[in-house]
Amino acid sequence: MMKEKITAHIANLFSDVPASRQVNDLREELLANSLSKYDDLIEQGMPPEEAYKSVISGIGDVSGLLSQLRAQKMMDPILIEKSRIRSAVLVSIAVLLFIISPLAVIISDGSKLGMIFFFFLIATGVALLIFNSMTKPRYVKDEDNFVEEFREWQVENRQSKSMRSAISAILWPLIVVAYFIISFFFGQWHISWLIFIVGVCLEGIISLIFQIRMGDKK
Amino acid sequence: MSITSDLLRGHTDTIILRLLLNRDSYGYEINKYISEKTDGAYELKEATLYSAFRRLEENGSISSYWGDETTGARRRYYSITRQGRAVYEQNKTDWEEAKTILDELIKEG
Structure with missing residues (x-):
């Protein structure tokens, strides 16, 4: 059956393109038009084999179109710039909150x-940092090959590692500061040391969040 | 012929917009119309056609919707937008201008 051959040919064209809505739409559109053309040619009295060849040659070179679709998945420079500014604003606000807390x-x-209020400010700051790191656009691969995948993995790894150490670096001094403030103001030395245990828990939660994030991507 | 088709390809967008002025249409119908109108001398490759659709859709000249075919694959229909009509008018004016200039430069005598 020539129609099945056309369907298979088109499926083959798209076989190495990562699936996305646009790609599926394009495939369906191409299929519908190709089948319409085939029906039309048969109706005009063309032999099936010839009609099939005509349909296939009429498709032309879709590689440019497909790479265009791939490219759309990549970040355009304006978006990158925007997210960079957004990220900077979020981090600055978080740091400001830590300082004034x-x-x-x-x-x-x-x-x-x-x-x-003190804890509220710190919690808000930490939340901002985590939100920032979770919503930061990642490096998006433009070619589906090993090198790109490795680079992507590398970027992800580096990003989350640096984020983690940054959070730790902020967390512990804050906890020490909080410890002294609480102890001096309230004189509750016998209980205020508990804040260090809270800190360990926080650190654990943060590293858990990062692990879940890494796991999600695999 | 290759210069001709290069020249023509440069105006794919305008040709598509012109056809959509009459009514909404889909890929094969547009291509068939082009082929018939030129007595089979010119036919767009599907790939060229879809590139043009994407481009036009991105700049807001056309919009698309899916047909409700009950048998086989769904067709994607395109319709021209108000902006598309403006682009068409502009392209037509540009083309007239280019044609005059080219005629003047290329003709003998």
């Missing part, structure tokens, strides 16, 4: 409300 305690003279 002790003020909540100092201004409120160590009241409970001040404490709550």
Whole structure:
């Protein structure tokens, strides 16, 4: 059956293209048009074999079109620039929150409300950092080959590693600061050391988040 | 012939827009129309056609929707937008201008 041959030929053309909505749409469109053309040619009295050849040669070179579709999946420079700025803003706000957070305690003279506000500021900052790292656009491969995949993996790895160490670097000084603030203001030395255990938990949660993220990509 | 088809290919977008002015259409129909209108002298490759569709859709000259064929694969129909009509008019004017200039430069005497 020539129609099956056409379908198989088109499926073959798309065999090494990563599936996406645009690619599926294009395939369906191409298939519908090719079959219409085939029916038309048969109706005009063309022998099936000849009609098949005519349809196939009429498709032409789709490689340019396909690489265009691949390229669409890549980031365009404006988007990269935008996300870079967004990322910088988020990190700056987070750092600002970390820096001003002790003020909540100092201004409120160590009241409970001040404490709550202090932790709230830090939590918001950490949330911003995590949100930033999770929504950061990744390096998108343009060719499906080993080198590109390796590079992508490398970038991901480097990115999440540097993010993790950055969070740790921020986390521990903050915990020490918080420890002294809480202890001095409340004089609760016997209990305030618990904050270090909270810190260990936080660190664990953060590394868990990163592991889940890495796992998602595989 | 190769210069001719190069020249023609440069105006694929305008040709498509012109055909869509009349009514919504799909890939094969557009190509068939081109082939018939030129007595079989010119026919677009499917690949060229779809590249043009994507390009036109991206710049907002045309929009697309899926037909509701009950048998076989669905057809993708295209319709011209208001912006597309403006682009068509502009391209037509440009072409007239280019034609005059080329005639002037190429003709003998």
